[in-house]
Amino acid sequence: MSEKYIIGVDGSEQSRVALAWGLARATERGASVELLHVADDSFLSESVAFLSEAQQASQQMLQTECEYAKSLGFTGEVSGTAVVGHPIAEVEEASKRADLLVLGAHQGGRLAGSFFGTRAVKVAAVAHCPVAVVPETDPAPNAGIVVGIDGSEAARHAIAYAAKEASRRRLPLIAVYAWMPPLTPGLEYLWSEELVESQRTAAEEAIAIGTAGLASEYPDLEVRREIVQAPPVAALVQAAEGAEMLVVGSRGRGGISRLLLGSVSHGVLQALPCPTVVTRG
Template sequence: MTGRVLVNVVDSAEASGRALRFAIDQASGRGLGLHIIHVIDESIVKSRKTELLQAATQRGEQVLAEATATARTAAPTLEVTSSIEQGDPMRVFTELSNDYELLVVGSDWQQHGSPSRRAVEALRIAAASDSPVAVIPDMDLTGRSGIVVGVDGSENSAHALQFAAAEAARTGQPLIAVHAWTLPVVPGAEFIDSASFYDDLSRDAADTLENALEEVRAEYPKLTVQPVCFDGDATLALATEAERGTLVVVGSHGRSGVARLMLGSVSHGLLARLAAPTVIVR
């Protein structure tokens, strides 16, 4: 890690957009540097049309200049660098991901629209990156509060919990820790005291969540923590809580090879229907 946040700006609108502002806040708030990139699509490069490439490069330089000015105005002491990259955005981000503590990408997903290229690219980048990836929709968060995090007792969710707790403490927001569980299919269930069985599972779920939160409570004693145990689907639980939060954080399974191009069902579900800015932590 080089102690920097990486953000991609596509056009002039993004040079002052929510993804860039999120990246600026993360970099300045966490004492990191900020690197801004603009990616020239590989189709332009492969066209071998010099004038087209020159025009795309000039446009990219303008976009980067506007984004850099935005960053320096918002955070005068922030170390800001920029570069123009060429190729497929997912490949570019994947190759760069090891060198940054956080990657930030914008998404133009709309609740009632069909999936766009940018929304799909954001999902692919989150799946392939080695570093945490923040996917930022163009969404008004006025009136919202809370950092939502998924907790399931795994190592990956522990990393997500640490990220979320640090962000909640930094921003002075409550930490909303969500643990979802469901009743298993049990052969012979008709012979079981269903009420007692449900109560046992409910207590086990609450214990799992509280055990996971012990370290966070000790590290951040002043942090407001809101545990949420949800009887049902984890994606639905997190999406529901995310509608009142400013950020949702989940862990990824961290597979290798071809399997890495697929996120877990929860991560994929949240990115496919963004309810809030979402961070995928490995």
């Protein structure tokens, strides 16, 4: 059974960057594509006339974006869904029928249906499938796929996803483990070189465990392991500058986006050094 990608569209330049990225990926995978436009009803009158006009506008927008998708040369299966409703709720429901949800990357949008930018963080927190948030970037030649490792169950899902992607694309996998010594005001003097070295050793063990088994599963995969003494978000953003993709794990779905998405996932979605995929636990 082929994969299905849902791509959010709103007619903006940022949305079309994500659309082109999603279509290119769908071509590689032989996946079907569903374009989704949500007209936000938060500020609309509840009258039947207003809602009907909003639905017609949403369908017109969707038709325009379907035609644009075809103009890019995509020859696969494309369907479309135009709805009026709450963007986060509608996208969460749509994610139940997708293998990947693709969103553009910008803060807000010029149209009422935009659910990108800060809303992408909320979508990533509640989605039922992996979410890709795509900024306009140019990957460096032979750029790799970066994944964050921290020993958690969420990170294990991210590693599995990233390794599969890197193997498919024949790109190096760059596994990043970031650590910082605990900083307690007034107690910095307790941190000796021996204790810092023990932290480094623990980091080396964690990244070794996190990448264990990849060599046997993907014999031709090049795995680079990087241990960085820096805050996790800063380390991942720097490592992913010019990368093909950054993959981070999510703790799961829930109503408080930052807490349940995780501070690291939340942080990288605010910075977006490259197309970033948030995997599901």
